[in-house]
Amino acid sequence: MHQSKEEARKVFLAFLAKQNYRKTQERFTILDEIYDSGEHFDAETLYEILKEKNSRVSRATVYNTLGLLEESGLVVKHQFGSNVALYEKAIGYRQHDHLVCLDCRKITEFCDPRLGNIQNKVEELLKYQITNHSLIFYGHCTQTACVHKTAAHEKQD
Amino acid sequence: MHQSKEEARKVFLAFLAKQNYRKTQERFTILDEIYDSGEHFDAETLYEILKEKNSRVSRATVYNTLGLLEESGLVVKHQFGSNVALYEKAIGYRQHDHLVCLDCRKITEFCDPRLGNIQNKVEELLKYQITNHSLIFYGHCTQTACVHKTAAHEKQD
């Protein structure tokens, strides 16, 4: 899944050019970090990681760049119930939705094409042009190790 | 839709009794305010409204009570893309999901039973017990007055 980084760079370059935005080192440092690592992350964690790697990017630039990446469709922003926004790379990954475990906060991905049917019906019925969506199921694992945490999350003090 | 307030009170009373929580004036003041007014609201606005009505409830109590109402299923919490949590009463209202206009931020409700099928399949496939969900479509109106705001939200500086 590494060639997606190259593709992401191309997309980002095109986006920046089109918008007459500058192609700064920092923007590509951030894009690379996101596409090199996996999973969901929040802005602060990304900032910490970059700082550890001695990239001198500031929080302001991290937030700014995440905004640009979201605009260009390279990154998707999620709010999984908490107040922190989590981000996730958007290409090299097929369209999917999320299932969040209320006990251990683990995030699982799934995909069901029938959601497309629902979207089409809503678009037609309500006369909207839908550009994106967020579907999150919340629940409890019933067979993994997570079950043990059902009590644990109560005393996470 | 006013008798739902009475029902809500009963449900809340039962919940508080079961959990051995106290039945304070403030908690019912907040519940009433929520069930008397409509639509989606955030904690701060609710606090402001109560303050205007000379109810001496504090922010702390508003947040605390919203938590209890959420626990008891009388209120649902949403994150419609921004950092503010919006709440909405949950009984007297049939199950529904939301469509958010990216131009004017208007929130429209819809309902599609097929989502239940998706939920069932996810539960079965991933072995989860799903307790609730959030489905939000984001898009643009194509025929209401909102269309005019497509440009407006660009210059909201």
Place this chain on the structure above:
DNA sequence: CTCGGTGCAAAGCTTTTGCATCCGC
């Protein structure tokens, strides 16, 4: 050289917390 982008730190906003006081039980 210009001016958009960056770094830093401070401010802003929503939400949470600590502690003295209050009131449901």
Place this chain on the structure above:
DNA sequence: GCGGATGCAAAAGCTTTGCACCGAG
């Protein structure tokens, strides 16, 4: 009266902003 709940204000956590400096075009 006891101990949970409240009010107030301060603190915490995420995100945005102001300003001086830097570097892409």
